Amino acid sequence: MNPGEVTLDDLPIRDDLRGKSPYGAPQIDVPVRLNTNENPHPPSPALVADLAEAVGRVAGELNRYPDRDAVELRAALAAYLGHGLTTERVWAANGSNEIIQQILQAFGGHGRSALGFEPSYSMHPIITTGTSTEWIHAAREEDFSLDPGKVVAAIEEHRPDLVFVASPNNPTGTAQPLGTIEEILAAAPGMVVVDEAYAEFAREGTPSALTLLPRHPRLIVTRTMSKAFAMAGTRLGYLAAHPAVVEALLLVRLPYHLSTLTQTAALVALRHRAELLGTVDELRRERDATVGWLRSKGLAVADSDANFVLFGRFPDRRAVWEGLLARGVLIREVGPPEWLRVSIGTGEEMAAFRAALEGVL
Known part of the structure; x- marks a missing residue:
């Protein structure tokens, strides 16, 4: 075979990966990028200076491996989360995606299954398949909420080893009542993962699944510093769970998986959390204003507790997407x-979005 003619189809990859597409939002250089749910506000000069100083302190030790268990960082994350959490109840990795992967490596695998309620975060089924775990799809309601009775029925029918629930949900922004989470916990035979990547953006009074941890040792709550913390480039995700869950993840984590630089940057971000999270209220207001404006244009809009808004409905959504892209x-x-x-x-970016959408509509 001519090496120059080899394609992916010619390689002996796993059968369950054939025909799949890699995850990825388009990376296009345009004036206004509103497609990956980042916090649009960059770090302040004070934070950048603090980070540079902190990196300078550890740079002379980069010939040594990092703290394998990231103890200082986990203690700081526990203090940030509150709810009586301690170091042994918190775990960290390279983004919440690696957290999800480690969970599936420990509790999924060949002959096991994971259940999710779609539409939801598209990486859940991708990572599930990547860990040789069967993905089982269950549907949300028309308004993207979860009907507790249908959810429990799906769990009882399939008896999955893991159940994934995103709250607020991506891409819909829908937050789930704690009562629904508790019904899932009561019905699920295995682990329940509540993905709270956007929890900081939830409307005031929206409770976190963290409050359920003391009563539910099979509950895992995942978080990230990529969204509200405006540290997407740091790649730091984390979870809160029973200490036994963290022990299970230690069995599958790669050695020294969190670099010294990642741990340092995350610690600096936590010290500056008042600044970094200071933009959350502004983004909430902008979100709610966007929802109102879109509805005033006669569009359907999902209620959102996140830093994004799902809207439609367009017979040809690609044409609308391309029209906006043509306008930058x-x-x-x-x-x-x-x-x-x-x-x-x-x-300013949202004003540009509104003007572009007006032109497209």
């Missing part, structure tokens, strides 16, 4: 057919 605004073509998702940016 990049949003995300994701989720159910006929719907699009816009991340919440600065006031």
Whole structure:
């Protein structure tokens, strides 16, 4: 075989990976990027200076491996989360995606299954398949909520080893009542993972699943510093769970998986959390204003507790997406057919989005 003619189909990859597409939002250089749910506000000069100083302190030790268990970072994350959490109840990895992968490596695998309620975070089934775990799809309601009775029925029918629930949900922004989470915990035979990547953006009074941890040792709550913390480039995800869950993850984690630089950057971010999270209220207001404006244009809009808004319905959503892109605004073509998702940016970016959408409509 001519090496130059070899394609992916010619390689002996696993059968369950054939025909799959890699995850990835389009990376296009345009004036307004509102497609990956980042916090649009960059770190302040004070934070950058603190980070540079902290990196300078550890740079002379980069010939040594990092703290394998990231104890100082986990203690700081526990203090941030509150709820009586301690170091042994918190674990960290390279983004919440590696956290999810480690969970599936420990509790999934060949002959085991994971259940999720779609539309939801598209990496859940991708990582599930990557760990040789069967993915079972269950549907959400028309308004993207979860019907507790149907959820329990799906769990009882399939008896999955893991159940994934995103709250607030991506790409819809829907937050789940704690009562629904508790019904899932009561019905699930295995682990329940509540993905709270966007929890800091939830409306005031929205409770976190962290409050359920003392009563439910098979509950895992995942978080990230990529969204509200505006540290997407750091790649730091973490979870809170029973100490036995963390012990299980130690069995599958790669040695020294969190670099010294990653741990240092995350610790600096936690010290500056008042600044970094200081933009959350502004983004919430911009989100709610965007929801109102889109509805005033006669569009369907999902209620959102996140830093993005899902809106539609468009018979040809690709044409709308391309029309916005032609006007210098990049949003995300994701989720159910006929719907699009816009991340919440600065006031200027959202004004550009509104003007571009007016032109397209």
